[in-house]
Amino acid sequence: MAWKVELSATAERELSKLDPQQSKRILKFLQERIAKLDNPRSIGKAPQGSRLGEFWKYRLGHYRLICKIEDERLLVLVLRVGHRKEIYH
Numbered sequence: 001m002a003w004k005v006e007l008s009a010t011a012e013r014e015l016s017k018l019d020p021q022q023s024k025r026i027l028k029f030l031q032e033r034i035a036k037l038d039n040p041r042s043i044g045k046a047p048q049g050s051r052l053g054e055f056w057k058y059r060l061g062h063y064r065l066i067c068k069i070e071d072e073r074l075l076v077l078v079l080r081v082g083h084r085k086e087i088y089h
Contacts, residue, residue: 002035002036002074003034003035003036003037003040003074003075003076004035004073004074004075004076005030005031005034005035005075005076005078006075006076006077006078007077007078007081008077008078008079008080010079010080011065011078011079011080011081014080014081014082015027015081018063018081022063025060025061026060026063026065026081029058029060030065030076030078034058034076035076040056040067040069040076041056041069043058044056044057044058044059044067045057045059047066047088054068055067055068055079056068056069059084062083062084063081063082063083063084063087064080064081064082064083064084064087064088065078065080065081066078066079066080066081066087067079
């Protein structure tokens with residue numbers, strides 16, 4: 001079962017501001033790891049805190065991806081991309 005990965009406008013903007021090498025690494029991770037999983041929750045974690053309960057996070061080095069997983073559409077929507085020091089603010 002293949003999942004579709006989409007980036008929100010905010011995530012695209014944040015990704016474009018990163019170093020090109022990091023951007024490629026993140027996109028490769030999304031396409032080669034996340035999209036090919038049967039269950040995208042098998043890697044990553046739910047963020048801590050009550051207001052973040054419906055989201056999912058993935059760690060990639062010092063960078064974090066905040067996503068929303070829509071099971072009925074087989075969609076992983078990337079909402080935010082950023083350095084671990086800045087992503088949760």
